[in-house]
Amino acid sequence: MLREIKKYTERLGWWQAAAVMRDFTTIKIGGRVKLFFPRGLEELTKTISLFNKEGLKYRILGNGSNLLVSDRGIKDIIIKLKGADFEYIRKEKNNLVAVGSGLSLQKLLRFCQEESLGGLEFLVGVPATLGGAIKNNAGALGKEIMDFVTSLTVLKKSGKLVKLESKHVRYSYRYLQLKKSDIIVGAVLRLRKTRRKYIRKRLDFNRAYRRRTQEIRFASAGCVFANPSLSLPAGLLIEAAGLKGFRKNKAAVSCRHANFIVNLGGASFKDVFYLIKYIEKNIRDTFGITLKREIEIWS
Numbered sequence: 444m445l446r447e448i449k450k451y452t453e454r455l456g457w458w459q460a461a462a463v464m465r466d467f468t469t470i471k472i473g474g475r476v477k478l479f480f481p482r483g484l485e486e487l488t489k490t491i492s493l494f495n496k497e498g499l500k501y502r503i504l505g506n507g508s509n510l511l512v513s514d515r516g517i518k519d520i521i522i523k524l525k526g527a528d529f530e531y532i533r534k535e536k537n538n539l540v541a542v543g544s545g546l547s548l549q550k551l552l553r554f555c556q557e558e559s560l561g562g563l564e565f566l567v568g569v570p571a572t573l574g575g576a577i578k579n580n581a582g583a584l585g586k587e588i589m590d591f592v593t594s595l596t597v598l599k600k601s602g603k604l605v606k607l608e609s610k611h612v613r614y615s616y617r618y619l620q621l622k623k624s625d626i627i628v629g630a631v632l633r634l635r636k637t638r639r640k641y642i643r644k645r646l647d648f649n650r651a652y653r654r655r656t657q658e659i660r661f662a663s664a665g666c667v668f669a670n671p672s673l674s675l676p677a678g679l680l681i682e683a684a685g686l687k688g689f690r691k692n693k694a695a696v697s698c699r700h701a702n703f704i705v706n707l708g709g710a711s712f713k714d715v716f717y718l719i720k721y722i723e724k725n726i727r728d729t730f731g732i733t734l735k736r737e738i739e740i741w742s
């Protein structure tokens with residue numbers, strides 16, 4: 444069946460042969476997958492209709508910066524949004540910016556700086572695509588991306604493109620209410636006219652703060668657990684439990700930021716998963732608190 448689909452979909456996009464998720468995740472872990480790159484929006488729509496018609500399961504990959512994927516890979520087809528239809532960026536009237544969901548946040552920040560549009564500097568150093576950042580309502584320093592999104596364009600399972608005003612979409616800390624099958628293809632963000640030198644200052648300050656406080660020397664998937672509350676960061680609990688530096692083979696709880704699990708080189712899915720379970724049990728036993736995972740596990 445898949446061979447026929449592959450043949451048919453060749454005009455809609457291209458398959459990356461022998462793709463392994465460790466090449467597409469920031470923690471550098473994950474096995475073989477069927478990876479598909481649609482050529483454009485029209486091709487994506489046709490692809491989705493075809494996959495749904497054939498009952499084929501698929502997932503959307505952003506920059507893989509919040510994922511832990513099994514070393515055995517996963518059966519679902521992985522769709523990656525790249526190219527002009529998904530990585531566009533356009534300045535519009537009234538400080539609005541229209542952005543494709545495949546664009547990296549760092550490219551978006553560079554564009555904003557050049558156009559003297561401020562507001563998103565808190566996202567400096569977040570290695571995400573716009574689509575992944577919106578899906579997770581990424582945030583830092585008390586701000587979150589959905590505060591700036593005015594509308595989203597979503598491709599529904601039916602093949603219909605729908606524009607959703609953000610005021611009609613529910614979101615909260617690291618959460619956006621969308622159906623699992625919904626694909627964000629683009630968004631419009633409202634920014635503030637800001638002098639370029641102030642944007643640069645804030646970017647430099649936030650970048651330096653991140654370098655001081657977060658783990659950037661080793662591969663990771665960012666924070667593993669959501670903070671139980673604003674005043675109670677998960678990292679502080681893990682540090683208080685004495686788990687900084689705790690290791691399982693080549694995976695370790697970061698010594699710099701206890702809410703990061705790092706790949707010291709050659710860590711496996713099992714190593715990281717062991718640490719996640721170990722931390723969860725330890726925090727439950729020590730403080731009576733059940734940690735909620737922020738990292739997403741694909742297995």
Ligand SMILES: Cc1cc2nc3c(=O)[nH]c(=O)nc-3n(C[C@H](O)[C@H](O)[C@H](O)COP(=O)(O)OP(=O)(O)OC[C@H]3O[C@@H](n4cnc5c(N)ncnc54)[C@H](O)[C@@H]3O)c2cc1C
Pocket residue numbers: 469502503504505506507508509510524544545568569570571572573574575576577578579580581582583617625626627628658659663664665666739
């Ligand atoms: C060093 C480091 C620092 C980090 N710092 C922060 C931080 O400060 N704040 C923060 O919030 N996060 C942070 N993260 C975590 C991560 O960057 C965010 O969770 C980010 O939102 C994930 O985006 P992504 O593009 O990598 O998505 P992925 O990890 O590829 O995917 C995440 C989820 O989004 C879905 N998705 C992706 N694209 C789309 C789309 N177009 N339509 C629908 N669904 C989609 C995927 O299917 C998946 O469910 C950090 C990670 C690292 C490695």
